[in-house]
Amino acid sequence: MSDTTPKGAAAQVAGKPCILCCAITGSLPTKANNPAVPITVSEQIESSHAAFEAGATIIHAHVRNDDETPSSDPDKFLALKEGLEKHCPGVIVQFSTGGRSGAGKTRGGMLLHRPDMASLSVGSNNFPTRVYENPPDLVEWLASEMTRYGVTPEVEAFDLGHILQAIALHKAGTLPGKLYVQFVMGVKNAMPADEEVFDFYAHVMATRAPDAEWCAAGIGAQQLRINEWAIAKGGHTRA
């Protein structure tokens, strides 16, 4: 939950929270915007603990520097993981590899701490004010690191092509473990929250990757509609 819950970016699908990478909100929430935003690792652990007690089964985790800017510091990720395992026994820990522009391989530097899952983008797209850059060689490298450390990726799909790419990479053996895809909608200059497109996404998953699981997340006001679509159209839950 951590950073995204205060912005309302978590989509609860039949008991499974699907958490949208906060990177897409553009300027990240800070204490100045919202005093409830958990910034330190201890705050994130306690915020996640509350979510866990409310039924969350997966925690999507970012970490921050002391100045509240986004961090990829592997030590902070390790401390967060250890805290989550202690306070939220059995929870699925998912590290974010969502990137700031140009961050490159530092985006995957925490994978050696072997979280259960990690988010993975397999294509590029526009965000409200910039390009969300996921060049092919970085995608390949992140997937190989996840394979190396036994981390199951969850693909954040911002467009139809990303879904097809995820299925193709999974078939090719590039993505380890079971295939998980999260549809992300409602981000300005990326895919809007569109029910017909959502239905097509669900159809593509059902027919081309029947063993995969998918969920969906939206931004702000779109979130509740997208939750309803996901529940109605067969978004999977994690047992």
Added chain:
Amino acid sequence: MSDTTPKGAAAQVAGKPCILCCAITGSLPTKANNPAVPITVSEQIESSHAAFEAGATIIHAHVRNDDETPSSDPDKFLALKEGLEKHCPGVIVQFSTGGRSGAGKTRGGMLLHRPDMASLSVGSNNFPTRVYENPPDLVEWLASEMTRYGVTPEVEAFDLGHILQAIALHKAGTLPGKLYVQFVMGVKNAMPADEEVFDFYAHVMATRAPDAEWCAAGIGAQQLRINEWAIAKGGHTRA
């Protein structure tokens, strides 16, 4: 035609050639790869002339530097346009604004020469070895320059989100003139040549932008299949 014909990237749809921006081939063809590649402005004019006599009604134009690297030189674009108007009377001249990474506003520096049309990307995506970067502020600026100089854009859509973005921008008045969309498929790490997706694209255009025209282009071996789909599924021709 110019640069792309020798690579076979032109999709002829019921008499209307839809030319795929050669930028997506990654490394551009040079004389060293293929002696038939037209490089100089005079060679491009003569190659276009031949295509025109064979029935082409639109010429998608790039220009090159003397060392065969891609150029955005407005003077070269002007010389090409003047040559095309003389050798191919009545042909529709379309300038490419397709970009090399990071080229920024130089990509639109030739629009002041008022071609009939210009290609426009409205989103970002992956190419075989890199990110095809079209950040929102550049898209907005290119569209405003096209509006200023009376140039009709043709949107090169590499994913479903680009089609929806084109329709939204056209409705908002950001894209001048009639809406033209070209579906581009078969580029590695972008949308594959997929008939079900093609059908969905055509359905989206027919229901959401019934006054628009669309065509389709593929890469290499995919080109003939995509031509057949476009003809079968109602890709428009330019009168």
